[in-house]
Amino acid sequence: MVLRGLLVLGTFVLSLKAVSAQDYRAMEARILALSNVEIVIVGKVEKEEAVYPVYALTTAASKKNEKKQLNVLLSGGVHGDEPAGVFALLQFLEKEAPRYAKEFRFFVFPCVNPGGFATGTAENSAGKNINRSFKKDSPALEAKWVMEQLQKWDRKFVFSIDMHEIPPYWEGEGFKAKDNPHTAYLYESQRDKKMRIGPAMLAGLPKDIEVCQWPRIYGDVAVGGLVTYPEGNFNQVYAEQTTLDGYLFEKLSSHTFTAETPIDWPMEKRVRTHLSWLKTALEKKRGSAP
Numbered sequence: 001m002v003l004r005g006l007l008v009l010g011t012f013v014l015s016l017k018a019v020s021a022q023d024y025r026a027m028e029a030r031i032l033a034l035s036n037v038e039i040v041i042v043g044k045v046e047k048e049e050a051v052y053p054v055y056a057l058t059t060a061a062s063k064k065n066e067k068k069q070l071n072v073l074l075s076g077g078v079h080g081d082e083p084a085g086v087f088a089l090l091q092f093l094e095k096e097a098p099r100y101a102k103e104f105r106f107f108v109f110p111c112v113n114p115g116g117f118a119t120g121t122a123e124n125s126a127g128k129n130i131n132r133s134f135k136k137d138s139p140a141l142e143a144k145w146v147m148e149q150l151q152k153w154d155r156k157f158v159f160s161i162d163m164h165e166i167p168p169y170w171e172g173e174g175f176k177a178k179d180n181p182h183t184a185y186l187y188e189s190q191r192d193k194k195m196r197i198g199p200a201m202l203a204g205l206p207k208d209i210e211v212c213q214w215p216r217i218y219g220d221v222a223v224g225g226l227v228t229y230p231e232g233n234f235n236q237v238y239a240e241q242t243t244l245d246g247y248l249f250e251k252l253s254s255h256t257f258t259a260e261t262p263i264d265w266p267m268e269k270r271v272r273t274h275l276s277w278l279k280t281a282l283e284k285k286r287g288s289a290p
């Protein structure tokens with residue numbers, strides 16, 4: 001009986017894995033099918049038999065307009081169980097990016113944590129939280145590869161968005177499941193208050209998107225679904241700036257966002273929320289100084 005039970009369990013685990021791995025390959029096929037980007041593999045995660053490349057994508061430099069083109073850094077899938085950002089970025093590159101090609105050049109990490117994406121875990125395949133690993137001697141290879149690629153690109157970004165989600169079951173760093181919002185919200189880092197566009201990004205959301213109205217989100221001060229840094233930051237872990245957003249804000253961009261949608265919503269709604277935020281940010285940043 002025990003053996004039979006183990007066999008059944010084994011088959012179940014295998015089939016789960018196969019389904020997840022197939023999802024990753026389907027996502028990867030969409031990356032490889034993109035016709036308007038340069039594709040680089042920054043590193044490869046090896047997990048049992050499978051190999052999962054971490055991709056970095058760049059849209060073309062405008063031949064006539066390169067000096068005026070604004071660089072934008074976009075990323076998704078840092079936490080493997082938060083997939084909407086990955087799908088939003090792919091949809092954006094497939095359908096919408098060409099419309100912005102004259103004014104913006106996009107630098108994209110579509111899925112920073114492919115091992116986690118394939119298995120549905122927040123952490124990478126080695127059990128590390130990549131979004132606490134953007135630091136010297138990083139414990140997470142994916143973070144190290146992303147930092148190396150950013151160094152190779154060697155440029156400043158007019159803004160960045162790191163697309164995340166809120167799993168309802170997440171607990172850690174002093175927070176319980178009840179502390180997880182079930183609606184959308186945004187972090188905006190920008191020292192110059194006049195330059196901030198977070199309120200416009202929230203106001204521009206489609207009417208059916210509910211925004212978090214809590215006054216505190218994971219310890220940080222929030223107003224109408226917007227957490228503004230640096231002054232709204234009371235979460236000590238985020239203050240360490242070892243998230244991708246924190247790293248970018250410290251080194252490569254004076255204006256950064258982390259976007260959050262709840263995993264409880266249908267995928268279509270989550271993707272639509274991320275795309276709305278991105279498009280409003282592009283409208284607002286259009287024509288600004290590089």
Ligand SMILES: [Zn+2]
Pocket residue numbers: 078079082131164165
């Ligand atoms: Zn996350």
